[in-house]
Amino acid sequence: MKIGEDITDENIQRKTGSIFNIQFFSVHDGPGIRTTVFLKGCPLRCLWCHNPEGIKKQKHLAFAERKCINCGVCAQVCPQVHSFDGGKHVVNRAACAMRGACVDACAARALEIVGREASVGEITSEVMREKRFYEGSAGGVTVSGGEPSMQPEFLFALVKNIKKENIHVALESSGFCDYSVLEAVLPYVDLFLYDCKETDPELHRKFTGVDNKLILENLRNLYKAGARIRLRCPLVRGLNDRDDHFRGIAALSKEMDGLEGVEILPYHKLAASKADRMGLERQDEYEQIPREESDRWTDKVREYGGRVIVS
Ligand code: SF4
Numbered sequence: 001m002k003i004g005e006d007i008t009d010e011n012i013q014r015k016t017g018s019i020f021n022i023q024f025f026s027v028h029d030g031p032g033i034r035t036t037v038f039l040k041g042c043p044l045r046c047l048w049c050h051n052p053e054g055i056k057k058q059k060h061l062a063f064a065e066r067k068c069i070n071c072g073v074c075a076q077v078c079p080q081v082h083s084f085d086g087g088k089h090v091v092n093r094a095a096c097a098m099r100g101a102c103v104d105a106c107a108a109r110a111l112e113i114v115g116r117e118a119s120v121g122e123i124t125s126e127v128m129r130e131k132r133f134y135e136g137s138a139g140g141v142t143v144s145g146g147e148p149s150m151q152p153e154f155l156f157a158l159v160k161n162i163k164k165e166n167i168h169v170a171l172e173s174s175g176f177c178d179y180s181v182l183e184a185v186l187p188y189v190d191l192f193l194y195d196c197k198e199t200d201p202e203l204h205r206k207f208t209g210v211d212n213k214l215i216l217e218n219l220r221n222l223y224k225a226g227a228r229i230r231l232r233c234p235l236v237r238g239l240n241d242r243d244d245h246f247r248g249i250a251a252l253s254k255e256m257d258g259l260e261g262v263e264i265l266p267y268h269k270l271a272a273s274k275a276d277r278m279g280l281e282r283q284d285e286y287e288q289i290p291r292e293e294s295d296r297w298t299d300k301v302r303e304y305g306g307r308v309i310v311s
């Protein structure tokens with residue numbers, strides 16, 4: 001069945017999906033002032049993942065150890081998940097039924113359920129509250145993740161419904177999905193923020209868990225189909241801060257000369273502490289990249305003939 005075939009004007013508002021955040025006043029996810037809706041689920045495992053709470057499709061119990069005052073109340077309301085081993089708070093997430101009793105009981109706000117089911121109608125009403133800011137700044141709404149294409153029907157309904165309100169819609173994607181998803185949402189997406197994490201296929205696999213063949217194929221197909229695309233290139237020291245990678249980026253920009261341009265996104269350390277808080281696998285930590293360093297790579301892309309966007 002084609003994506004969106006089941007979605008009608010009558011049922012579109014009721015379509016639900018799994019999200020983990022709605023961020024207002026975002027200025028780094030496309031043009032102008034934006035609201036970014038983050039969908040859960042991602043098939044990649046980037047070593048530097050900046051949104052580790054978006055990887056799992058399911059809800060997740062987050063625990064901020066630095067906020068915990070070891071009062072033990074959570075262990076009273078939910079002893080199967082919370083216990084103390086020699087004074088150390090142990091969280092057994094496998095036993096968690098996501099009822100949130102411990103979250104409500106924790107006065108220190110050290111616990112949180114990350115992720116919720118939300119309907120297209122609900123999200124559209126939330127994002128429409130900021131309409132005047134979009135209009136005043138040539139901004140709009142960005143759908144991000146995780147990888148939004150992991151929930152194709154929900155994504156389709158969401159971008160279609162927001163577009164109906166005459167709002168600029170951007171979609172951030174790794175491009176690692178069946179092309180049919182990108183094709184289905186294309187009429188409702190004004191700008192694709194398309195990741196280009198690594199141009200070497202083997203290194204791409206090493207850094208993200210998948211190679212970039214499908215991603216590049218989808219990029220070329222999307223471009224041929226007339227999409228407006230901005231390439232987003234994370235810069236991580238010791239991984240992709242290499243001349244051949246940035247030559248590769250410039251080559252893509254030259255090959256598809258109608259691309260809006262290339263944007264370089266320097267790694268920031270926030271992700272590692274987020275992963276800790278979520279009780280997710282500890283990520284490798286990389287050095288924070290100073291502005292001058294990312295500017296140097298931006299200049300390189302320009303020098304190699306690529307079109308650059310500086311935000
Ligand atoms: S694509 Fe994004 S959400 Fe998925 S693992 Fe990579 S950085 Fe994280």
Ligand code: SF4
Pocket residue numbers: 067068069070071072073074075082089105106107108109110111
């Ligand atoms: S209720 Fe909150 S502060 Fe108290 S032990 Fe549990 S997580 Fe820590």
